[in-house]
Every structure is written in structure tokens, then in C-alpha cells.
Amino acid sequence: MSDTTSRALALLNLLQTHRHWPGTELASRLGVTERTVRRDVDRLRELGYRVESSPGAAGGYRLEAGSAVPPLLLTDDEAVTMAIGLRVAATQQLVGGPEVTLTALAKLEQVLPQALRRRVNALAASVQPPRIGDGPVVSPVVLGEIALATRDTERLRLRYIDAEGVESIRRVEPHALAPSGRKWFLLCWDLDREDWRTFRVDRIESVEHTRVLFPRREITDAEIEERVLIASSWSPQKVEGDAVMELSLAEMQDRFGPWSQGATAEGDTHTRWPIGGSDWREAMYAFLWIPEGVEYAMTFPDQDRAELREAVERLLRAIDRPTPVARGERRP
Template sequence: MLETSARLLRLLSLLQAHREWSGAELAERLRVTPRTVRRDVDRLRELGYPVNASSGTGGGYQLGAGAELPPLLLDDDEAVAVAVGLRTAAGQGIEGIGETSVRALAKLEQVLPHRLRRRVSALNTFTVPMFRTPQGQLDASVLTELANACRDSERLRFEYRDHGGSTTRRTVEPHRLVCTERRWYLVAWDVDRSDWRTFRADRIAPKPPHGPRFAPRTPPAEDLAAYVSRGVSTRAYAAQAVIRLHTSAERAAQTIGPSDGVLEPVDDTRCLLRTGAASLDVLVIHIMLMGVDFEVVEPQELTEHITAIRDRLSRALAPAG
């Protein structure tokens, strides 16, 4: 009986880890006959696990969705990763996720073997997070609704609040969610404007019903993270610039985040920064606070503005005549 129970747990673990298994593959993994696999699958069904089976050449077994969440079987590394991920999520800016993550973490740590609890405890005790304070709380249900619409290729309707507080109705074909250390963004095709747009998720108020389904379009860029970074750090601002920084892209990335600009390596000692700000004055302050030597590549107006500021500072430092 003990051997059978252990085999059932192993079978359940395999079904949870892979989208679909053939009977022969499961028999090989479990070192039993295909007939034993069929009997074990029937036992799992009796215990309430919805194991779906399909016949034919490409057929096999697949764990389906049930009315209740079945116990998850995790190996050591998976359990540690989930525990650390839950603790990290507890400090992020998604409304409701923090408390939920703490509850889930408490349940997980309660059943962790002592050896794994020590690993998780060491990671948590001797790791200091350096996340920026989240700006704006995002309802977890909104994030889930957006993700589902992306997955199902279903048109999405929502009210969107812009930076100035004005609200507009939007109908989009959602493509992907992109997250930074501070915010979540939705990349979508705006139906009314016939163009790709990036929306801050915490400013979205979904207005169902959604639909109909649509055929996914070619995304606006191969690297969506860079695309969103350019949008929120450069294209959204009136004053835009390309700056050559006298430091490597790796070192610059330690202080310049995706919301601050897009970094492009030039060589081992230089990189380009594409950034923007509400005005040239703000842009100059933004660049100076980086604490790195730089050259203005474009626009010429920024060079002239920096020259004017330099002359003003020189006059302020000159001895009184």
C-alpha cells in the first residue's frame, strides 16, 4: 500500500509538471506497465483529481482544472523559489497581494521540511531588498483580468485616467503585461486610434463585457520591455534627448532604471541614454543628478540650454565687482 501511495504522489507530481504525457512516457517514468498507469489514473480521479485522457496517436493524460485547487507537489528547489517569491511579492505595490502572499507563505512554511525552512530563513534573514517604494496601488483582480484578456485574445474595454486626471473610454486588443520594479503596463492595440499604446495598469478601470475574440497582431517590437521603457521614459515627454554617458551600460544600469531611460552600450567605457522630461530644465537636472560625465548627442537645443545654465552659474560664482 505504501508503495502504491508513493507512486500515486509521483504520478500526480508528473502530471502537475508537464502539460501532457503519453501513457508510455508515464509508464517509463514510473517503471510500471501502461495498465498500472491506467489504474493509478483512475485512483487519482476517485480522489477528486480531474485527469483528462485523449485517445489516438497524439493522445495522452493531462491534469485538468477542477472545482478545488489540488495539493501541489514541489521539489526542494521549487519550494524554496515559491517561498522566496511570496515573501518578495508581499512587499510590492499590488493591492491585496501583500496580505494574500503572507497567508500563502505561512501555509507553505508550516509544511516545509526543516532543511528547506533553514534555506528560506537564511535567504530572508540575510537578504536586504532594495526596491523603490511602489507608486500607486494596483488591484490584483484588475491585473488578473488584464492577463486573462491577453491570454484569450479578447478585446478589452476600460476607462483610462491619464496623467492629468482626465478619463477616456478605450477599446483595445491586449497583447502583453510588462512590469517594472515600480509599475505594471499593458501593451495593446488601440482600436479607435489604430496604433499600439502603452497603458499604466493602475490607471485602468475595466468595463465589461469584453470581447469579441481577435486574431493577435504582430507586436510593436521584439523586445517589449525596451519598447515600454522608451514609451514611459522618452516618448511620453515633450523634451527628449540622446546622451552619451562616460561609463559602461552595466554600471549606468545600477542607478538608471527602465522608467528613467533606455541604455544602449557603445563600448566598455561608454553608453547611450535615450531619455526625456517635461522640460529642458528638468532634463538637465535629471542628467546632472546621475553623477556621470556626459556629452549631448541631440538635440542642439539641450546643448545651448546647458551652455546658458553654465554661464548663469559662472556669473553667480564670479566675485562682486
């Protein structure tokens, strides 16, 4: 393989891994001049790859959908089949890692011509694969667009409908897509709230690309996992209640961190914190996290309150009873 061919393939790989590249950055990565980059871009265009260029200090190159699937790779039918398969895998979580599925989906959909994209959308809408459980339906189109923007660190405008049915436009910097249970969540920096927010992807009605790039903010994988876990725990639960604590909202937020989500002030000295679970045992677990020494009142469904009272009274009796003889020992 000639140096020219190898360099063109290296350039193509770079264009596929990011949505926009400044010409100076490409030249630096490839170890060539910007003039050579321009010649290699022309070679890719001759092969059927649509590489758009923009002039100026902020200009550069980006790989766009062309008039046909780029050579090497796939026939039209193969591309459509693969795109549908990746969409199903992403929404059903059938392969061993959502990141791999979304990366592959983003790369393929980035270069699909509009005619093939329409075929994919039409077929995906008509194909109803067996669903895992009864989770909400996630739009594969929305999922794919968010995957692209997350990979490329591109700001988005989202049309979002919350749990109460209220619609809003959110300007966000997407940082991670993650599944939890049978739902997909987008962790992003909300530009209007100036804070992290986690949105359910099935509630995102549409995605608008801004072509404005952003520097990634520092956040660890552990923090992402925790925030997604918190967001998934606020889905409607079978058993729901409240704890009204003798803590101001600011104190409560300081002690609970991200887990203070949903808390509201009750005057200057108390805070209402919603809790819930699939049954009264899960809901009770939340009360155990209220800091030592903090008094609180609770709301709880009457039937579940009775079961909770019986379990707590039995636990108190067990604490007061003599400690059982250890296994293998005999009483004196």
C-alpha cells in the first residue's frame, strides 16, 4: 500500500471519529502540510466520500452523507440492514456494551445518504422486534443523533417533555448516554440551569444540531453512573411517600449531594424529600439514609404504613432479646 493511500485512509479514519476537524489539526496529526491535507481530501472526494470544507480561522473539514454509500464497505441493502440491526441492538440492549453499539451506529448513520436514511427510518418504524420487558419506546433516530453529538462534543437543542407532560426547549452539552433498567438516559450540562441534568431519552421529542462544539467538563465514570442511578430511581414507583426533615433545603442539599434531587423547601427550617420503591421495603431503605440526629415526619400509604410498623416493631423486639448462642456453641 502506497504512502499516499495509507495517508488517505488515516485521514478518512480521523474524519469518521470526529464531526469537525480544523485543517491545522489534521495536518499535525498526519505529519504533513495543510496543502497535502487538501490534496488527500480531494482524493477521498474522488472515491465518493463527501468531505465538506469551510474557510476561515474556525474552518476545517467534516465528513457528510454522500450520494452513495462510500466504497469498500457495504452495498445499499447491507447498509440498511446493518443500520436497522444496530438501532434494534441499541434500543433493546442486546449486545455487550451500549457504547460499542452507539459508536458503530453513529459512524454508519453519519455517512448514510438521505435516500438510504429514509429507507432505514421507514423499515425501522415497521419492524417491531420482541421487547425486553415493558420499558418505554426509545426513538432510534433520536438515539442516533444524540450519539453523534455526544461523540463530537456538539451542543444540542432538545424538545423535552417531562413526567408532567410539560414541554420545554433545553440547550445542552451532551456528555454520556447510558442505559439503566429498561430506559436510556442522557447525562448533559444544561446551559440555562448551569448544572448537570439527566434526561430520559424516550421523552426527547426532537434533536436540533447547533454545530457549536464545547470542551468536555470533568466528570468521572463513577459520577456518571451515580447520576444515572439517581435519575432512574425517580421514575414513578409503586409505593411513594415523603420525608419532611428538620433541615433547611441548603443543609439537606449539602449533606445529600446529587441524591437531594426532587427535594423542596418547607419554610426556612424544613425540607420535603420524596422517596419511593417497588414495595414498602425499598421505600423504607431511603429513610435509613436520613442523617443521624435529624428528626423527620413521613407520609406513607396507609396499607404500607401498617406493614412497615409491624416490621419495625418486630425488629425492635429482636434487638432487645438476648443474643442467640453462636453456631456450634452450647449454652452454659
